[in-house]
Amino acid sequence: MHIQRLRRLLVVDCADEFSSLxxxxxxxxxxxxxxxxxxxxxxxxxxxxxxxxxxxDDFTAxxxxxGRHPALWIAVVSPGDLLNSNLGPFIGEWFHDxxxxxxxxxxxxxxxxxxxxxxxxRRPVRLGAEDGQLLGSTPAMCELRTLLAKLGPTESPxxxxxxxGTGKELVAQAxxxxxxxxxxxFMAINCGAIPEHLIQSELFGHEKGAFTxxxxxxxxxxxxxxxxTLFLDEIGDLPLDLQSNLxxxxxxxxxxxxxxxxxxxxxxxxxxxxxxxxEQAVERGxxxxxxxxxxxxxxxxxxPLRERLADVPELARHFARLYAPEVNRxxxxxxxxxxxxxCEHDWPGNVRELANRVRRGLVLAEGQLIEAExxxxxxTDVALRTDYSxxxxxxxxxRQALSDVLLQYSQNLSRAxxxxxxxxxxxxxxxxxxxxx
Numbered sequence: 001m002h003i004q005r006l007r008r009l010l011v012v013d014c015a016d017e018f019s020s021l022x023x024x025x026x027x028x029x030x031x032x033x034x035x036x037x038x039x040x041x042x043x044x045x046x047x048x049x050x051x052x053x054x055x056x057d058d059f060t061a062x063x064x065x066x067g068r069h070p071a072l073w074i075a076v077v078s079p080g081d082l083l084n085s086n087l088g089p090f091i092g093e094w095f096h097d098x099x100x101x102x103x104x105x106x107x108x109x110x111x112x113x114x115x116x117x118x119x120x121x122r123r124p125v126r127l128g129a130e131d132g133q134l135l136g137s138t139p140a141m142c143e144l145r146t147l148l149a150k151l152g153p154t155e156s157p158x159x160x161x162x163x164x165g166t167g168k169e170l171v172a173q174a175x176x177x178x179x180x181x182x183x184x185x186f187m188a189i190n191c192g193a194i195p196e197h198l199i200q201s202e203l204f205g206h207e208k209g210a211f212t213x214x215x216x217x218x219x220x221x222x223x224x225x226x227x228x229t230l231f232l233d234e235i236g237d238l239p240l241d242l243q244s245n246l247x248x249x250x251x252x253x254x255x256x257x258x259x260x261x262x263x264x265x266x267x268x269x270x271x272x273x274x275x276x277x278x279e280q281a282v283e284r285g286x287x288x289x290x291x292x293x294x295x296x297x298x299x300x301x302x303x304p305l306r307e308r309l310a311d312v313p314e315l316a317r318h319f320a321r322l323y324a325p326e327v328n329r330x331x332x333x334x335x336x337x338x339x340x341x342x343c344e345h346d347w348p349g350n351v352r353e354l355a356n357r358v359r360r361g362l363v364l365a366e367g368q369l370i371e372a373e374x375x376x377x378x379x380t381d382v383a384l385r386t387d388y389s390x391x392x393x394x395x396x397x398x399r400q401a402l403s404d405v406l407l408q409y410s411q412n413l414s415r416a417x418x419x420x421x422x423x424x425x426x427x428x429x430x431x432x433x434x435x436x437x
Contacts (some may be wrong), residue, residue: 007116010045010071012037013054021105028109029412040065046119047112048073049099052091056081059090067325072096072119074111076103094330117406120431134167134174135318136311140303144171151298152178157250159235159295160273162302165352168273171300172231175271184228187221192237200242201258210259222255226266235272235295236281240288247291270295305347305354312342315351319358320370327362334361334370341372402430 009025011018011034022032033043040048048071055062066073075091075098082088082100091098096115099108134145151158152175160168169188176186194202201210205220222230232238238246249255250270254263272295281287305312316334324331334342338361347353361374405416417427 007031008033008045008047009112010035010040010043010048010069012040012048012050012065018049018103021103021108024105025109025112030112037061037065041069045069045071047071047115049076049112050074051076052087053078053081056084056087059086063090063094063328064325066094067328067330070321072115074099074115076101117403120406121403134170135315136308137314138308138310140308141311144300144302147300148174148178151175151300153180154298155179155269156297157269157295158271158298158300159278160271160300160302162273162275163304163350164275165350166302166304167351168275168302169231169233171302172229172233172271172273176229176231179229179269181228181269185225186229186231187225188231188233189221190233192234196239199239200245203242204245204255204257206258207260210257214259217257220255220257222249222268223257223264223266225268227268229269229271232270232272234274234276236274236276236278236287240286243288243291247288247294250291250294305350309343309347312347312354313339315354316342316358319355320362323355323359323362327359329362329365332362332365332368332370335372338370338372338375341377342375345377398430 007029008031011022011032013036018034022034025032033045035043037050040050048066048069050062050065050073052059052062052075073095075095077087077091077098078101096118097111099111134141134148136142148171158172158175160171162168172188173186176182189203191199201214201218201220203220203222205218205223206214208214208217232246245255249266252263253267254265256263278287278292278296282289282292313334316339317331320331320334342354342357349356357375358370360376361370364374365371401420405419413427414424417424420427422430
């Protein structure tokens with residue numbers, strides 16, 4: 001672990017008050033970046049410090065920064081600002097702590113150190129993944145990312161299979177970003193969402209006068225994504241007559257617009273996804289066997305969430321950060337009861353259901369934590385587990401010990417390891433084990 005990268009401090013709009021302390025904080029091991037609010041969105045940091053004086057009459061801009069930037073934030077205010085009746089609730093909602101002017105180095109370091117310790121505990125697991133959006137550290141997700149790294153650079157069609165809500169479009173986007181076409185267009189089409197009488201024109205385009213209402217030439221989606229990647233979601237819902245046109249395009253690399261007579265060469269990689277059993281659809285005569293073989297050159301399976309429940313806490317925290325600006329609230333953490341309840345739920349709606357429950361929880365939460373009831377779980381589902389194994393207790397005790405020692409020695413991880421009576425490599429291994437980075 002690189003200690004310096006874990007001590008990044010972002011200072012926003014308080015350069016005058018802060019200039020005399022920057023050198024001394026850097027000597028203490030902080031990597032300090034002084035920034036304007038507009039530039040702050042681009043600066044990575046574990047802890048942020050922002051002067052609220054310029055925004056005492058309108059908190060919109062700082063709330064957008066604090067809501068979108070993953071750092072743990074500390075407000076800097078003048079004593080007079082605290083008389084503003086709106087400032088207290090705003091700081092309480094959005095900030096970890098506050099510090100009054102003039103800045104005192106000793107007091108400030110204590111506040112920053114505590115914030116850093118909390119930020120490290122909340123920090124999501126670094127995946128070492130090819131695609132940061134495919135979150136999760138279970139074997140299923142690790143294997144998926146490894147497979148995508150192999151399939152991405154190829155030009156072959158890929159069939160993505162999995163239940164609704166398991167992230168099939170995210171997989172398609174990852175394959176596109178990993179391909180040589182990454183700088184070219186990516187287009188997703190839900191074959192089940194376009195009316196059957198319009199889908200041929202949508203995919204292949206039409207010439208002026210091809211049918212009633214065709215007042216001008218229309219470029220189809222396949223032609224529009226020339227050079228890039230076309231993702232056909234719910235391919236099993238494609239009508240049979242359109243299946244033959246799609247097959248011809250896959251075989252020949254060219255299309256004809258509706259009402260046209262000239263073939264148009266198009267260079268597109270096709271990815272397809274389905275949640276239905278295409279083999280059964282072929283047996284029923286609802287899906288062409290030759291198209292099935294054309295699409296099923298390479299195959300990817302997205303696991304349902306119930307098969308990787310260990311990823312639920314990480315995903316939930318990700319959605320809390322993602323949707324906090326939407327509901328204009330800070331990204332709250334989850335209570336222990338909420339985490340246990342989520343990890344014991346079957347998730348019939350998969351990741352999409354989890355995202356929607358977290359959005360609900362952010363809106364309804366009244367305290368510092370999101371509770372299970374806020375997520376829409378019945379009270380009878382909320383009781384904490386009583387069937388802890390010895391290993392459960394060991395893991396909980398380990399994490400608590402790490403939390404305590406990081407709060408006390410956040411500025412010196414070597415001292416933190418010594419306080420626990422372990423070597424520094426062992427200490428780093430424990431941080432990795434518990435997802436504390």
